[in-house]
Amino acid sequence: xxxxxxxxxxxxxxxxxxxxxxxxxxxxxxxxxxxxxxxxxxxxxxxxxxxxxxxxxxxxxxxxxxxxxxxxxxxxxxxxxxxxxxxxxxxxxxxxxxxxxxxxxxxxxxxxxxxxxxxxxxxxxxxxxxxxxxxxxxxxxxxxxxxxxxxxxxxxxxxxxxxxxxxxxxxxxxxxxxxxxxxxxxxxxxxxxxxxxxxxxxxxxxxxxxxxxxxxxxxxxxxxxxxxxxxxxxxxxxxxxxxxxxxxxxxxxxxxxxxxxxxxxxxxxxxxxxxxxxxxxxxxxxxxxxxxxxxxxxxxxxxxxxxxxxxxxxxxxxxxxxxxxxxxxxxxxxxxxxxxxxxxxxxxxxxxxxxxxxxxxxxxxxxxxxxxxxxxxxxxxxxxxx
Ligand SMILES: *Cc1c(COP(=O)(O)O)cnc(C)c1O
Numbered sequence: 001x002x003x004x005x006x007x008x009x010x011x012x013x014x015x016x017x018x019x020x021x022x023x024x025x026x027x028x029x030x031x032x033x034x035x036x037x038x039x040x041x042x043x044x045x046x047x048x049x050x051x052x053x054x055x056x057x058x059x060x061x062x063x064x065x066x067x068x069x070x071x072x073x074x075x076x077x078x079x080x081x082x083x084x085x086x087x088x089x090x091x092x093x094x095x096x097x098x099x100x101x102x103x104x105x106x107x108x109x110x111x112x113x114x115x116x117x118x119x120x121x122x123x124x125x126x127x128x129x130x131x132x133x134x135x136x137x138x139x140x141x142x143x144x145x146x147x148x149x150x151x152x153x154x155x156x157x158x159x160x161x162x163x164x165x166x167x168x169x170x171x172x173x174x175x176x177x178x179x180x181x182x183x184x185x186x187x188x189x190x191x192x193x194x195x196x197x198x199x200x201x202x203x204x205x206x207x208x209x210x211x212x213x214x215x216x217x218x219x220x221x222x223x224x225x226x227x228x229x230x231x232x233x234x235x236x237x238x239x240x241x242x243x244x245x246x247x248x249x250x251x252x253x254x255x256x257x258x259x260x261x262x263x264x265x266x267x268x269x270x271x272x273x274x275x276x277x278x279x280x281x282x283x284x285x286x287x288x289x290x291x292x293x294x295x296x297x298x299x300x301x302x303x304x305x306x307x308x309x310x311x312x313x314x315x316x317x318x319x320x321x322x323x324x325x326x327x328x329x330x331x332x333x334x335x336x337x338x339x340x341x342x343x344x345x346x347x348x349x350x351x352x353x354x355x356x357x358x359x360x361x362x363x364x365x366x367x368x369x370x371x372x373x374x375x376x377x378x379x380x381x382x383x384x385x386x
Contacts, residue, residue: 001069003186007251011065025245026058046233047225055233059241063248067206070185072192073218077228078244080237082181082201083109085215088231089197090118093146093175097122101139102148103130105156107179107201110148130160131291136168144172149195150179151188152295154305154334155364157284159291162298166194175223181205181335186258187301196223204335205303208250208257212243257337260369261304267372268365268379272308277383279309279358304367305334310386312361315353317386318343322363324382328375334366339375341365 001010017024031050033039042049050056060078068076079085090113094100102114104127114125128135130149140147147169151160162178169176178190181201190198200206202214217224232238239247269286272278280288284295285302295302312318321343322330328339344362345353353360367375 003070003255006066006069007254010069011062023059023062023245023248025241027241028057029053047228053241054236054238055228057238057241057244059248060239060244063239063244063251066248066251067185067216068218071180071198071218072185072189073198074221075219075224077217077224077232078202078239078247079215079217079232080239080243081213082107082179082199082203082215084235084237085199085201085217086110086179087113088227088235088237089177089199089217090146090148092227092231093177093197094118094121094123095145097143098145099123099141099143100125100146100148101136101144101174102127103150103153103158103160104128105153106148106150107154107181110150110179114148129158130165131158133161133164133168136165140168140172140174144174147174147176148179149176149190150182151190151298152182152284152302154182155307157182157282157289157305157307159284159294159298161294162190162193162195166196169196170194182305183299183301183303184254184258186255187303188299191218193298196220201335202247203333205254205258206247206250206335208254208336209246210333210336210338212246212250214239214243214247257369258301258303261367262301264370264372264375265302265304265306265367268367268375269306271376271379272306275379275383277311277386279311279361282307282309282362305364306367307362307364309358310361310363312386313355315345315350315360318345318361318363320385321382324385325378326381327370327378328365337369339366339368339370 030052042051046055064076102125126139128139149160166176176195177197178195179199180190181204184205197219200216202216269281269283272281283306328341331340342364
C-alpha cells in the first residue's frame with residue numbers, strides 16, 4: 001500500500017462527518033442501537049463493533065487502520081502507553097510456570113515486568129546477548145513461550161537478526177515480540193521478517209510533539225483479537241479519542257520528520273566523531289558500529305538516537321557538559337521536535353563513577369528538528385567547558 005495513501009486517506013470516511021478534512025474526535029463513551037439483534041451481535045463480538053469506548057471508538061479506529069498498514073500487519077491496538085502495550089502483549093502469551101527469553105537490557109518497564117511482576121506467577125526470564133543467534137538457541141527451554149526483542153535497543157543500540165530469530169521461534173512454537181520504537185515502521189517492519197507482535201511507544205516518533213503518551217501493538221487478526229478480548233479490555237488502558245487524534249495528526253508528518261531527523265543526525269555524528277573531547281560515538285548507521293552490516297540490511301534508516309562517550313575524568317565534568325547546554329534539553333523520552341540529552345550517570349550513584357568505564361562517561365542524545373548548525377553550536381560551547 002502506498003505510504004501517502006496510508007497517511008492521508010486510509011480509514012478516513014469523510015462523507016460520514018460533513019466532508020471535514022480532519023477527522024472528528026468522537027468523544028463518547030457509548031454507542032446507541034436501534035435493534036436488539038444488532039446490539040446482541042455487538043455484545044457477543046465487541047472486537048468488530050462500536051459498543052463502548054473501552055473497546056472500540058471511531059477516532060481510534062482510523063488510527064489503528066493506518067498503524068496496521070504501516071507495519072504491514074493485519075490488525076492493530078493502541079494503548080495508553082508503550083508500557084501498557086508491552087504488558088498486554090507479554091501477559092497474553094504466558095501462563096503460570098512459563099519461561100521467557102529476552103534480550104538483555106530491554107526497556108526499563110519491560111525489565112520490571114520480567115523481574116518483579118511475572119515471577120509472582122512462576123514465570124521466569126533468561127536475558128541473553130541478542131547479537132548472536134546461538135544465544136537464543138541455547139536459552140530456549142521446553143516451556144519457553146515468548147522471545148522478547150528490542151532492535152535496535154534504545155540505549156545500547158544492539159540489534160537482533162529478526163528473520164533468524166523469527167524462524168527459530170516458529171520452529172519451536174514460541175511467540176516473538178519486538179519493540180520497534182527506535183525505527184518506527186518507516187524504517188523497519190518486524191512483521192515482514194516473521195515477528196508475531198510488533199510494539200511501539202507512540203509517545204516517541206508517532207506523536208512527534210512531546211505531548212501524548214501512547215503505545216501500539218500490531219500483529220495478526222487472531223493474535224490481536226485474543227489480546228483485545230482479554231488483557232486489553234481487562235486492563236482498560238485503550239487510548240482515549242483525543243490522544244488518538246493527536247497521534248493521527250503526528251502521523252501526517254512522520255516520514256518528513258524522520259527524514260529531517262536522520263539528515264541532522266548524520267551531521268551531528270560526523271561533528272562529534274571529529275571532536276577531540278569525544279572518545280567515541282555509538283550509532284547503528286555509523287561504519288564503526290559492530291553490527292553495521294545487519295543494521296543496513298534490516299533497517300532502511302536510523303534516526304535521532306545516538307550516544308557518545310566524553311573524555312571526562314570525573315562525574316562532575318559529565319554533569320558540567322550536560323548542564324552547560326543552552327538549547328538542548330536534559331530530559332527522558334525522545335522522538336519529539338526538541339533535541340535532548342541524558343547522561344548515563346543520572347541512573348547511578350555519583351560515588352560509583354569510574355572514569356575507566358566508557359559507559360559512565362556516556363551521554364545519550366536525541367536529535368530533534370532544529371537546524372544542525374544550531375545544535376552543533378550548542379554542543380561546541382558545552383564541550384569547550386570540559
Ligand atoms: C519509551 C519507550 C517505551 C515505553 O513507552 P511509554 O509510551 O513511555 O510507556 C518502550 N520501549 C522503548 C524503546 C521506549 O523508548
